[in-house]
Amino acid sequence: GIQVEQSPPDLILQEGANSTLRCNFSDSVNNLQWFHQNPWGQLINLFYIPSGTKQNGRLSATTVATERYSLLYISSSQTTDSGVYFCAVVSGGGADGLTFGKGTHLIIQP
């Protein structure tokens, strides 16, 4: 099956810093999503981005499907950005289940 690798696995930043999280995948994808899992365990949808670039406030994402990677940018980090960021993909039919990476654990210090 498809492999999803996220980097870095851990990241500690000061409030106000910018960061880039990377997701590499081993095969072509139909779907790609970015999630934020907050400290209470809730999974929050950030982006649905099988290709192209999207922005939502301080967050933006870019997927280069032909090169099999996606990037999540977080600017002007806030402590509420802390948590785990997951990249997940579907390589088969669009309605198939997601394959998740192991996540990037982000800690924003005040």
Place this chain on the structure above:
Amino acid sequence: DAGITQSPRHKVTETGTPVTLRCHQTENHRYMYWYRQDPGHGLRLIHYSYGVKDTDKGEVSDGYSVSRSKTEDFLLTLESATSSQTSVYFCAISGLAGSSYEQYFGPGTRLTVT
């Protein structure tokens, strides 16, 4: 809020007992999924459903069964719970008519098997 509820939210059970987790949606999404999350892993797919009475196995389906008799409900059953099934279980939905395949997740059920 995608209108997904899971019940129970927390459960402690003993090895060998049957357990059923429920996922309920109010959004009329066609597709529903069950995942489990364990420390050091992302989420892994257990089973999914393309519609009423139409289900398929995921990556980690051994020891689990599912049923979907109504669009809004997707049940996950552990026929005889084992300690290795201690995990957090998430339900997801996608496929609202005319929309993308973006998946939305429920709040999760924390299951402990003693």
